[in-house]
Amino acid sequence: MTLSEVAALIREKGIRYLMISFVEMNGISRAKLVPAETLEAVAAEGVGFAGFAAGDLGQGPHDPDIMAIPDFSSLHVLPWQREVAWLASNLYVNGEQWPYCPRTILMRVLEKASARGYRLMAGMEPEFFLVRRENGSIAPFDPLDNSAKPCYNQQALTRNLDFVTRLVDSMNELGWGVYQCDHEDANCQFEINWQYSDVLDQCDRLTFARFLIRSLAEQQGLTATFMPKPFKNLTGNGCHYHLSLWDAGGRTNLFLDRNNSHGLSQTAYWFIGGLLKHARALAAITSPTVNSYKRLVTRPTTSGATWAPVYITYGGNNRSVMIRIPGPGRIEKRTVDGAANPYLAAAAILAAGMDGIENRIDPGPPFEENTYAYTVEELLGRGIRVLPSNLNEALDELEADEVLREALGSDYLLLYLQVKRKEWDEYHSTVSDWEIERYLTVG
Template identity: 55%
Template structure:
């Protein structure tokens, strides 16, 4: 019995240290698990005021630095984010709750970052919480002789909204997008052909404003990537063609 006490004490100290490390670890256990399973890179991203997402590609070997200090950006060069040429760097500190694996590049994850300047939240990084949803619409187009046009020449009805025939021409892209959204834990519930030729919409369940905004940023990125895999281009412009709705 005399020798058991030191062993028990040593075990208790080790458990206390482990518990303390878990409490102070800036990287969630789930993120570390994904790294162990093959996650190699993070796209740490934020959105500047004109709506353009910015990002840095950070190797997972530096996840601790990114989690504590953030991914650094020269704010003035990053766009409309309230920074001047002599301003200190803007640091995007990842919100790992937004972590989204790229279904088409499974060793890379996208994560939304909150913008900080000199350790304080940027006035241009808003974090309002209320329930909201979006209905993002996009065109699938092709480039030919330096011009852009709707990719499907058979999609030429005067009123193409909800058209089954032309929706069927785009099942590969539309179903791939829905499956990818399901894979990353969203809840897509409808997909349709919209008012203009070669225009489509995918809907998913609403969430708090920040989560919905983060997902919308990733959705736009994902749609463009999947369109390129099919030899097409995707645009979210509301009216890219003057003669279409």
Template identity: 50%
Template structure:
């Protein structure tokens, strides 16, 4: 429930323009004593895919990439008969991981097919939308709040929090809960800080067994890479201690869900484009920032299909109450000041916080879609209305109640659909069909609720 203020320009990473000056991957690997490199990319669902490349083959990895059967990897827009996906490493994303395994490192990759960037690859999509912003002289900085639960699951499938003493009705910020998970939380914190990410807070969140670990904001691509790396780190470090870390939006019916709140700010070179001390609305935002907010609000329903992309996501945004007394998830597309009930919160004039996303969001797609929505607002000079206006918020449509509703909104929204299609056509339609099928797979499964309600009801 915290995030640093965007008061200084982000460190911009643009591997495409700095490839010639980037350090040699093989030299870095050998200097760090690395023996194996995980060559990583994600599919549209955010699944991390990798091959483990030995140091002896790192030169080939850098020059030629490494091949994957795209259809087997996941939702990548491929069929079994299609040519291989070749993952080409972005050397600037090289990350040593000695705290996971001695001699291990990771590098994020850009998927290509037959020599061309693959338009269904989330990293390629984000690059394309960032290029659109660059044409307007703008760049995007993003900070991401990573929330997750630490759980165990018994042989019967019953889910419990990993800390059996974590039973308080309002466990948020509980010092004792933090101390009991000290070894895990500090291992993650030390890992982030050793990588230069700037971990600045680690807290017990609102749900029993729920935690959040924050790191400093950066340019959008770097932050998206770090979210994927962070999820990997948290997962494997939890497993080393016999726990499961889940970023599932709503693993427990009666407890707060896990969000992935994104703090967004636009920049013109080294100058922030959002702050304006003369703002008469009192939030310290510039007219450009208000139009950016207006664009996100205008496309909120379709945006949810991207930033809340699972069946389970809508158990979080649709929750009426939790054990702690609050859901901390928005139901309408409103905005306001430092008020965590809004879809967009404005903590200060440097940034806006998009609170509709959750732990299942693909960070590349989430940043791309949010940026596209905001840019549309700027191009149309949209006015979001007065902040915190109850009447204005009430007049806005509610966020989609299910994944299927969100997918239908996506299909009808050319801006959010266009963001997914930024690197090539057909991606939005494919993504929508994947998610539509996900909804009907769930809908066609008989669950415990139905048995409890109907087994002897008639």
């Protein structure tokens, strides 16, 4: 979208303000609001931020301003306040692309893939809880939503029709093509699905979707959380990535081969091989918090399954494996969770898959059984690896992975490891209520 087209759209829609937004390492959105009359200046120079104050962006308090220059193709009018338009941005310092910008990192990986004739398409499926705060903690907001197996519960969905239909209507107003929304496998948990598109657009949509969902929840006095594991006994929040690789022009799905097993091409199987090879290092990006690894466990929840595979496997339409093949021409990466930075996760996944293609990595035979029916020891005995059991273990794997180091950039990887190891150390040094109850009278 050109500057003149954006100006015309602003006049047509009556937009008075622009929300210039970007995400930092942890996927947290930062923004400034500027009058629409400043459009030309914003397009030319961007909007300035004190980078040190805006999260983990590789800056100190002495550094020059970070300038957020919006991508006009990402423009979304706020459905609940139509005089405001939101725009995703890339970060610059002193006129140069800032290498600590997650969106810029993804674009760099996409450029390398494009030079090889590839374009990644994606569809993302965020899960979230609606909760209320009570007694310093949280609880599912609807006391009637208490079934042990609540997935697809019609009555629970009906009680939330006002919220759900407002969400669907808002996204469809933006042209996203929502095709389903459901009550998920935990109490007061929901998922929404929209049409797939270019992966950069999908990351922008997911970033905006989190903003939209939280805003609609707050209007009802609720909190929407994408936290991977907010409740010990309930299924956690995933964000499955459906992926297909196309030619650079976006005309031919290079993953599709209806004459081959599961309707996937050899290129797709090599891509899967790359994801399997780098799975343990990828976890540090796609499951990026201490809390993420409380979702990635082998024991079931009260519903009977975690729906978060921890075994490094792939298979057909099998939700117990890490990479599912839901239909011809696409795969589903099931271990991305609600805390993942969309841009970093997509960049790391694409880099791993491209390594698989370039080195023709054989993924081996698919696993078509129920992984939950086996013990860890039984699967390890069959040569199946398991994902890291905690964030610290995942960070060690990431540090040793040269492919992901190159994709993210050495300096960014160093910062990422520093930030996340500090997070692990803070968690590890915290004394929990569980420890008090367990060890207070020991010895």
